[in-house]
Amino acid sequence: MKSLSCIAVLFLLALTLPLAIASDPSPLQDFCVGVNSPASGVFVNGKFCKDPRIVNADDFFSSVLNRPGNVNYAPNGQNPPHTHPRATEILVVQQGTLLVGFVSSNQDGNRLFAKTLNVGDVFVFPEGLIHFQFNLGRTPAVAIAALSSQNAGVITIANTVFGSNPAIDPNVLARAFQMDANVIRDLQNRF
Structure with missing residues (x-):
């Protein structure tokens, strides 16, 4: 009976262990050079990539940091x-x-x-x-x-909370943020 219990515990651990470990899957290719149109690429590992047979060194090169360009952050x-x-x-x-x-x-x-x-x-x-x-x-x-x-994904907090479609009930957000529902409605209208 004791060995049966040990086997049962090991079996349960084996079932739950893969669920507890999470990470990005390993890429199925050495690289993926993005393409603008799915028609001009191959679908690999969830992405549309340039056909690896026509990739060249220029696909991995940029001189954009050698000269001034668009500013990431203007003052304020x-x-x-x-x-x-x-x-x-x-x-x-x-x-x-x-x-x-x-x-x-x-x-x-x-x-x-x-x-x-x-x-x-x-x-x-x-x-x-x-x-x-x-x-x-x-x-x-x-x-x-x-x-x-x-x-990586990106979730911008204010856009998500106040700009959802359809909108989250203002009373829910008013309670969560301890604010007047009219203030919440105003914020939702801005997004």
Whole structure:
């Protein structure tokens, strides 16, 4: 009877273990050069990719960082609070000054981890946590971000909460945010 119980426990562990481990699946190809039209690509690992037989070195090259371009963050510009449900993000400041931060989960007390970054500084935003970037300076700021997933996803908090379609009942949000329902309706109308 005791051995039967051990077998049952092992069987249950074997069933639950794969459900407890989650990560991006390994790519099914060495690389995927994105294409603008599904008609001109091959469908691999959930993405439309350029046919690998016609990929060349120029597909992996860019000189865009050698010259001034569009500014990531204008003075007082921001990347509003958002989350990447499937990726950690790393951000490197190339120009200017950014206030960056993320908020831990409810379980960890919703703690704010924030830092002012200058040129050359690096900050990591853990996977799935709400984070932001804000240009504190009077001059433009430029940063480069990289994500740890080929399909990181992005959820912009205000757009999601106040701009859902159909709209979330204003009374639900009023109670959640401890605000008047008319204020919530006004916010929903802005999105």
